[in-house]
Amino acid sequence: MSNSEIARNLFMLRPVDRAGSADVPEEVRLIDRVRSGDREAFTEIYRMFAPMVHGIVLARVPHDEVQDIVQDVFFIAYNRLDALRDKAAFGAWMASIARNRAAEFYRQSRPTEELTEEIRGTSRPHAEAQEILSAIRSLPETYRETLVLRLVGGMTGIEIAERTGLKPESVRVNLHRGMELLRQKLGIRGRK
Numbered sequence: 612m613s614n615s616e617i618a619r620n621l622f623m624l625r626p627v628d629r630a631g632s633a634d635v636p637e638e639v640r641l642i643d644r645v646r647s648g649d650r651e652a653f654t655e656i657y658r659m660f661a662p663m664v665h666g667i668v669l670a671r672v673p674h675d676e677v678q679d680i681v682q683d684v685f686f687i688a689y690n691r692l693d694a695l696r697d698k699a700a701f702g703a704w705m706a707s708i709a710r711n712r713a714a715e716f717y718r719q720s721r722p723t724e725e726l727t728e729e730i731r732g733t734s735r736p737h738a739e740a741q742e743i744l745s746a747i748r749s750l751p752e753t754y755r756e757t758l759v760l761r762l763v764g765g766m767t768g769i770e771i772a773e774r775t776g777l778k779p780e781s782v783r784v785n786l787h788r789g790m791e792l793l794r795q796k797l798g799i800r801g802r803k
Contacts, residue, residue, distance in 0.1 A: 639698040646692060657685055660702065663774040664709045666760035670748065671713035674741075680716060684709045703776025746796040747789075754789030757782055 638659060644652035661681065668680045687708055695704055747758050760766045760775075768786060772779040 636699060638701045642692065642695070642698045642701060645689075653685075653689055656701075660705050660774060661685075662764040662766060663702065663760060663771070664705060666764035666766070667706055667709040667756055667775075668713050669744070669763055670752075670755045670759040671710070672716050674744070676716060680712050681709075684712050687712065700776060702774040706775045743793075743797065746793055749796065750789060750792050754785050754792060757785040758789045758793060761786055 638656060641652045641656050641659075645656065664681050664684050665677065668677050668684070672680060684705065688705055695701065744759075744763075747755055747762075750758070756775075757771055757777075760771045761768070766774070768782045769779060771777065772782045775782075777785075
């Protein structure tokens with residue numbers, strides 16, 4: 612094998628990172644744009660990752676607090692974007708910020724009780740949604756997050772894996788086991 616053939620083979624094994632290349636994830640290009648001062652690019656990042664961040668936070672904190680915490684997560688990410696070492700891991704980094712911000716919420720807040728159905732005076736569909744969300748929140752964290760991203764956020768298993776940095780196989784297992792546990796909690800018989 613000649614030197615040129617060896618060099619060509621090595622070149623083929625190494626991914627080429629070109630701005631605008633189809634191999635470069637969209638969020639990497641957007642991060643570069645944000646770092647160069649393009650604020651509109653961060654708006655696009657928000658649109659891409661808001662459903663994931665919302666789902667992660669919703670799985671952990673009271674519904675009334677979710678939107679404020681989601682905004683906090685994006686504010687933190689924007690201000691710390693220069694600290695991000697691996698732009699390709701942006702989704703996992705955002706998921707980590709969301710989890711940490713939700714945990715911080717409980718460290719900073721005073722204990723509160725959610726309104727009962729009689730006090731709230733809401734319709735039955737809302738009560739059912741609250742019951743299901745409450746059941747999801749009682750599940751182990753691993754299942755809780757993926758279920759909320761799937762059932763509330765409407766994300767596919769592949770989207771959940773791409774955004775959170777989890778392996779697709781892990782997401783699939785978490786969704787399957789989580790749904791089984793949720794059915795048990797809600798008294799719904801599994802499919803046969």
